[in-house]
Amino acid sequence: MPVPSTLSLYDTATRSVREFTPITPGQVGIYLCGATVQAPPHVGHIRSGVAFDVLLRWLTGQGMDVTFIRNVTDIDDKIIHNAGHEDVPYWVVAMRNERAFNRAYDALGCLPPTYEPRATGHIPEMIAMMQQLIASGFGYAVAGDVYFDVRAFDGYGKLSGQRIDDMLASPDSQAQIKRDARDFAMWKSAKPGEPHWHTPWGPGRPGWHIECSAMAEKYLGPQFDIHGGGLDLIFPHHENEIAQSKAAGNPFANYWVHNAWVTTAGEKMSKSLGNSLLVDEVIKRVRPIELRYYLVGAHYRSMLEYSDESVNEAGQGFRRIEGFLQRGHEFLGTDPQLLTPNPSSRPEAFDAAMNDDLAVPQAFAVLHETVRGGNAALTAKDTGLVTEALSATVAMLDILGLNPWSKSWAQVGRADTDSVIDALVQVALEQRQEARARKDFAASDAIRDGLDAIGIRIEDTPEGARWTLEQ
């Protein structure tokens, strides 16, 4: 039996925190606007994937059966432009970058979506929707383009809180052929040599917004629970999705959830900053799990100012948690029960924070309080309290996708190599201990310095020497 959800979410459409009630009890449909695969992702691109992964894990953790759709926009102006520069077909650029996005999602521990539809695989659905919109007076075709008549749809501008007359002209089209400058293109006619698909209005390609309206309906039906994306998508993209889908008779999304940007020097992160912020590059400098810890740690609706230093600073907090897991595990000996997260061992305060519009900063506070208590219990050698704290910590980390013992992190290589490194370091530490026992301090210092040179720091504690790997 699924546990009833008491989650509340900030809904952009009503500008209020609303209790989340799924359309069908126990089931949740989520549509997240995914990548436009024109370039590999930087940290800013991936925040949305990570933020919605926490929502997915929280809902799933409460027994919900979640259908999570995250699309791929594999055709657009910039993809065509970049492919032209390289003198390759558009799909070479799109597929290469789609792989880069998936690599980044995997590296940051994001669970795969239920399905990941590509725009170019759904042209018939888009044509059918446009035909319907033209027939009902919401759309019109001119010179091979198909436009949405924004004045025909009552409520255009509601999501973004704008009046039509205050809006700027939609830039994606030729103003002189439209009924109103704000009318947006659902379909664009192909220029000579451009990739195109055949339609009743001539050869052309999708104009982004229609993709999501068509794919959301195909996979989640005319009405579904949550539509997500970055704040920058509210206008025009989501406003236009709503206009198309509602005009086509679909009630569409019940909740609109938007994550904030990652900024650098106060500006929205953009690829003009160069390659150093690409996820592939960043994870050579910082541990992926620490990057996730940093991204997850800010509330998803708060702007996040990125720097490697701030990730490393946040990483210290994560390493404190890891240190407790390691020491707690050693203290208790192997107990596989503890490695399997047990939801019932999560503190109530943690669940309350997560239910309060996914308040991860407050959830982190509960996590760190638990770790402090666990460390005190270790000092007091209180097996019962250590067990409790360890179990609670693992269960909380699991919800946040930060359990270093989980399969997803083991698959990216960390946990497996850790156990090998640990065995090797233990051999060195035993030799060091023997050297000290025979008062051969030159030898014991040489072992310590040798480990230090490769970044392994030794700390002598009452329980014996322990090691940590410096970044």
Ligand SMILES: [Zn+2]
């Ligand atoms: Zn979209």
